[in-house]
Amino acid sequence: MIQLPRQFDIDHMGDFISQLIDTSRQFYSLRNRIDFSSLEFIKPSGVTSLANILELAKARNTDMLFENYSDEEEPIRFLDDCGFFKAYLGESLRRPAAKLRDSTFPIQPIRHRDSFAQIELEFLPWLNGKLQMGTSSLARLATCLKETFNNIKDHSTEDIGCMFAQFFPRSRELMIAISDFGIGIPAEVGRVLPKLTDEEAIERATKRGFSSKFGRNRGVGLDEIIDYSVNALGGTVRLFSGKGQVLCDGGRKHCAKIKWLLSWDISRISVADR
């Protein structure tokens, strides 16, 4: 049985994942039991990471069984209210059905072919209801999301990104977490600059003009996300890929702050330490 960590966030998910899969993203066992009993707190990055590994398990025909997930515990209720158990057990835990929290955009795995509709018809209307900014003001945010999903399509073998968002109305802060199982930023950057550490590779990938692609389809995704979230809105972007992570934080105050947590290739975290 594999226990979820007490605090499930971007800093603690590596150990959990490395107990399940190897460096080539193959599961050690075709039948795994996940123990929720230790879980005390889960952040959006943990929600998407957990969803991501479950999607990978589906793709690998691997069973993932949940144990000790009492809805009397707050983190379990939070997951239930985020749509997690409905998505992965087929129904929410509580009767009547858990009411989706108004402040969260429910966790969902999104295939690229569905991503445009999800962004335009589900996420942006939800967000507009919170921020009251108007769709034209959200155009750049929409672009950032679309850049991310296009990148997942271009760089990931699984073509699924798990997305979750939480809005904090008092601070007018929005946290968006997107995870996928791509080959990872360091591996992508390594194709053109092979001698960088994982962290250096991530930093390089955020620089305007840099691309690991050849030809005309050079993306501006990470640079655009950071420029918008950090420079325009005073938010933060945290990129986690391979064994590296980079935090971009402008620190200025604005009317709405956006935090992105883009987890790339989380399968490789800590595996080298085994």
Place this chain on the structure above:
Amino acid sequence: MVIKVLDHVRQCYTWEDGEKIGTLIRRAFDRKEKIILSFVNVNDAPSSFVNAAFIALLDKYDFDFIRQHLRVIDSTRQINDMIKRRFADENNKPHAA
């Protein structure tokens, strides 16, 4: 000649969407025609779409020709900025000697 992009693609999202528009533009350019591209009802366009629709034109036409033969209307600030930015990035790429 005015082309409304949404008459030809369902969304301005992917490289494949952009390729369809880029093909239309190239056909007009091959006939030395000027094109007006309308983004009516489009709020934003990511880089993959812009790359295929516009930047790929640089494989055959130089920037001056494109500027003289292509106009974009009914667009948003985000779309205009993305197009400008991508052309600027291509212009700043180091060229082989």
